[in-house]
Amino acid sequence: MSENNVKRGTLFVYSGCSGVGKGTIMKELMEADSSIKLSVSATTREPREGEENGVHYFFVSKDEFEKMIEEDGFLEHEEYCDNFYGTPKRPVEEMLSQGFNVFLEIEVKGAVSIINRYPEAVSIFILPPSLDELERRLRSRGTEEEETIRKRLETAIDELKIAAFYKYQVVNNDLQKAVEEILHIVKTNTA
């Protein structure tokens, strides 16, 4: 128990290849379970259509990102496909101490540093039903250039090799089943 008698929340590391459907699953998880909060990362990548600053990401310049590193403002930060991404430290700590279960939706290198730093963190990797399906989903999203899609698919193959080191692997074949499976994982690890 913390000072205010609230049971500290659990930290979840949540990863999966680009295009696997992590965002859609996350939305459903938060609607189904109000104890779940998503950490909003900072990134230097350009916003995609429909993405809002402060909701999907904090969209920052490279200089602003570097300033946050200097001020020790990140729990972890990484470069991914030519852009920088980082988990702001303070909001995560605040949400955990308020009793929320906090999901960090981050790529595998950042995930490894979080797991080393917080061994009690629960790690979940979302797998595509197949690589062909992943490619189809990335293309149908229509938000990335061909070169970006190619790079993200190559990165996905490397990431899949690391999936086995996560505590849980969930295949996103059927959205509702994947959501149910993760809600069950949350229950089991926060009871």
Ligand code: 5GP
């Ligand atoms: P996207 O550009 O598709 O939004 O994200 C690219 C990758 O960066 C995804 O795998 C996403 O989970 C990861 N990512 C997002 N925020 C962070 C972060 O704060 N830290 C790290 N290490 N990865 C992140």
